[in-house]
Amino acid sequence: MTAFEFLQGYSAYILLVVVFAIGLYGMMMKQNLIKKIMGMSIVQSSVILFFIVSAYKEGATVSVLDPALGLxxxxxxxNPLPHTLMLTAIVVAVVTLGVSFALVIMIHKRYKTLHEPTLLELMK
Amino acid sequence: MNEVTRDIVLRRHMEGPIVSPIVHVCIRGLVPFIQIVGLYVYFHGHYSPGGGFQGGVLMAASIILLRMSLGLADSQAVMPNRLPIPLAAVGALIYAGTGLFAMVAGGSYLDYGFLPIPGLEPAMLRNLGILMIELGVTLCVMSTIISIYDNLLGS
Amino acid sequence: MKAIRILALAAFSAVMMVAVVHLPPKGDPHSPANRVENVLKGPVAGAYYIQNSYPDAKTPNMVTVILADYRGFDTLGETVVVFAGGVACLYLLRRRTA
Known part of the structure; x- marks a missing residue:
């Protein structure tokens, strides 16, 4: 396998691993809850894109029946299966974001802060 | 701008109407087209990329655009504040009811080939069943997103 | 404590990088997920859906058929999840008038 073939075949996957690591960094290192939620959203996006990339076939068209091509x-x-799975995952991601923002709003109402170490102190 | 004034400005910007006439005219012209595209995406989901989820999100986007420009009080005529959650329940019920209907008619749950509509072969019945449950999905997604937006604003 | 976290993050990223390089390359039509027949001579999901969705439901868009027909129960659960998320948001954030 030449270097060009390797890049062509795996550059998307490697880029998505980097995006996943950025999101994970946000979730692990940042101390603000909103930033943690942003990290979670980035992780979700990277997983969704990973599935979409894995559905790609060289020289194929979109998965809608074309009478000229036949079956x-x-x-x-x-491959239509990853597209379907990710279609539902996107909507669930939106609702997850909504619920997590609602929780963050309630936390801020009660404790007046979103800084995680301070929250852990206050909750003792 | 200190933190309190920024908070007040932000709150007024999100809850109250935007007073610019340009924004009003643009949004009023834009919203019907977004809704038409949403309906198109829902009904044309059998033949092109699209379907219940995307159509529902587009419809919700049109309502949220109205909420953002006209404010919560003036956009009640289009979608009242109390409507979204019952509408979402109706959507989920349409979905589950279609499956139950097929089960009562002799098939297994969600097997649309057994829907009791005379004069159609099972493949066309599946086509119709898909349209029915996509209607439920559209209603549920649209009203859930509107409801989340309303609740996040009103808190 | 912070050093441990950075170490864990780096280790996890390295493991994922190694794993990703051993996947079939992007766009390979003969990867296990895109084949017509698996090693046990049974059908593979993707190719089966492509070949049978139009005869089964007279709908050209395969994604719609999988979403609503083959995996209808999955989508039902997902709709219920969306609805439950909306209700959870409502009950977390409603104005308490007590």
């Missing part, structure tokens, strides 16, 4: 050769259509 005999599945290599002519993208």
């Amino acid at each position: 005999e050769n599945p290599d002519l259509y993208l």
Whole structure:
């Protein structure tokens, strides 16, 4: 395998691992709850993009039946299963964000801060 | 600008109406088209990329645009504050009810090929069943997103 | 404490990087997920859905058929999750008039 083939085949995956690591960094290191939620959102996006990339086939078209292409050769259509799974995952991600923001609002109402070490002190 | 004034300005910006006439005219012109596109995406989900989730999010975006520009009080005529949660329940019920209907008619749960509509072959019945449950999904997603936005604002 | 976290993050990223390089490359039509037949001569989900979605439901868009028909129960649960999220938001944030 030449270096060019390696880059062509794996650059997207490697980039998505980097994005995942950035999101994980936000979730682990940052001390503000909002920033943690932003990290969670980045992780979700990277996983969704990972599935979409894995559905790609060289030389295939979108997974809507084209009468000119027919149904005999599945290599002519993208793999529709990851698209379906990620379609539901996106909506669940939005609702997760909504609920987490609601929790953050309630925490801020009660403790007047979103700084995590301070919160842990206050909750003792 | 200290923190308190920034908070007040932010709150007024989010809850009260925006007073610029340009924004009003643009939003009023834009919202019907967004809703038409939302309906198109829902009904055309069988033949092109689209479907219940995307159509529902587009409809919710149009309502949220109205909420942002006209304010919470003036956009009550389009979507009252109390409506979204019952509407979401109705959407989920349409989905579950379609599955139950197919089960009562002799198939297994959510097997639309057994829906009791005469004169159609099972494949066309599945086509119709998909349209039905996408209606439920559209209603549920649209009203849930509007409800989350309203609640986040009103707190 | 912070050093441990950075170390854990770096170790996890390294493991993922190594794992990702051993996947089939992007766009390979003969990867296990894109094949027509698996090693036990049974059907593979992706190719099966591509070939059978139109005869089964007369709907050209395969994603819609999988979403609403083959995996209808999955989508039902997902709709309930969306609804539950909305209700949870309502009960967390409603104005208490007591």
